[in-house]
Amino acid sequence: MPTVIVVHSFRRGTGKTSLVANLAALLARAGKRVGLVDLNIESPSLHYAFGLKDSAITCYLNDVLRQACSVEQATYDVTTSLQGSAPGKLYLLPASTRFLDISMALKGDFDSEALDACIPELIENNQLDIVLVDTRAGLTDDTLAAIAMTDILCIILRPDAQDFQGTAVTVDLARRLDVPRLIMIGNLVPKTYNLAEVTKEIETTYHCEVAITLPLNPDMMTLSSADIFVEVNPESPFTQELKTLLDHLIL
Numbered sequence: 001m002p003t004v005i006v007v008h009s010f011r012r013g014t015g016k017t018s019l020v021a022n023l024a025a026l027l028a029r030a031g032k033r034v035g036l037v038d039l040n041i042e043s044p045s046l047h048y049a050f051g052l053k054d055s056a057i058t059c060y061l062n063d064v065l066r067q068a069c070s071v072e073q074a075t076y077d078v079t080t081s082l083q084g085s086a087p088g089k090l091y092l093l094p095a096s097t098r099f100l101d102i103s104m105a106l107k108g109d110f111d112s113e114a115l116d117a118c119i120p121e122l123i124e125n126n127q128l129d130i131v132l133v134d135t136r137a138g139l140t141d142d143t144l145a146a147i148a149m150t151d152i153l154c155i156i157l158r159p160d161a162q163d164f165q166g167t168a169v170t171v172d173l174a175r176r177l178d179v180p181r182l183i184m185i186g187n188l189v190p191k192t193y194n195l196a197e198v199t200k201e202i203e204t205t206y207h208c209e210v211a212i213t214l215p216l217n218p219d220m221m222t223l224s225s226a227d228i229f230v231e232v233n234p235e236s237p238f239t240q241e242l243k244t245l246l247d248h249l250i251l
């Protein structure tokens with residue numbers, strides 16, 4: 001059975017999109033057929049990470065959800081964005097950056113049934129092994145719909161008091177929704193902090209599994225949005241950390 005992994009955070013800018021893009025690249029390098037869904041309808045950016053320009057997109061996830069096009073029409077094969085050839089595949093459902101679409105998506109009721117139908121279709125159309133869903137920060141209808149259908153929920157947070165408090169609400173909700181596997185990921189930890197202590201603090205605060213705590217990596221910060229860290233730095237210890245995280249997630 002293909003695994004659906006939703007990456008979420010309470011606050012913006014915790015590293016959701018970067019994590020999804022990097023894990024997807026590693027998975028495709030490992031020969032997996034990967035689906036990518038940009039559910040950040042407020043601030044979409046996943047397609048930029050794979051070099052997919054808006055001018056090349058005719059249908060978005062937003063169009064699928066309002067039944068204006070099929071899942072197939074809104075699916076883009078972005079495998080060639082990886083350097084050289086990869087044995088796996090990457091299929092992306094981008095979210096719209098059009099002003100009207102964003103404003104409609106933010107105002108309107110989110111059709112969770114349409115999302116429920118869309119992901120199995122994406123899996124079936126492309127014979128996927130795994131689907132990664134990037135979300136928007138905070139608890140909104142679209143995110144709740146994704147959390148309700150995921151196999152693994154990864155909640156990513158920074159070592160910051162406000163983030164710790166807000167994240168507690170999401171963790172509580174995930175438990176009430178009976179998410180099969182809940183995983184915490186610490187990210188953007190300044191180098192003056194002790195990573196093991198931050199991990200321990202996350203564990204004791206939420207009483208759940210911490211898959212990894214990642215440092216603030218200056219090389220990652222200076223990357224352009226069209227570059228994927230693990231592709232540009234395959235030998236970096238940070239890439240190794242992300243591979244360890246992946247083993248943890250899919251084993």
Ligand SMILES: Nc1ncnc2c1ncn2[C@@H]1O[C@H](COP(=O)(O)OP(=O)(O)OP(=O)(O)O)[C@@H](O)[C@H]1O
Nearest residue numbers: 012013014015016017018137188215216217220221
């Ligand atoms: N471990 C890290 N070290 C350094 N920079 C990082 C790290 N993780 C992510 N970043 C950088 O932080 C910024 C925000 O990351 P990203 O866009 O992935 O966050 P996000 O959670 O998707 O944001 P949003 O909530 O706006 O969608 C980006 O510039 C990214 O390159």
Ligand SMILES: [Mg+2]
Nearest residue numbers: 016017040045
């Ligand atoms: Mg993002």
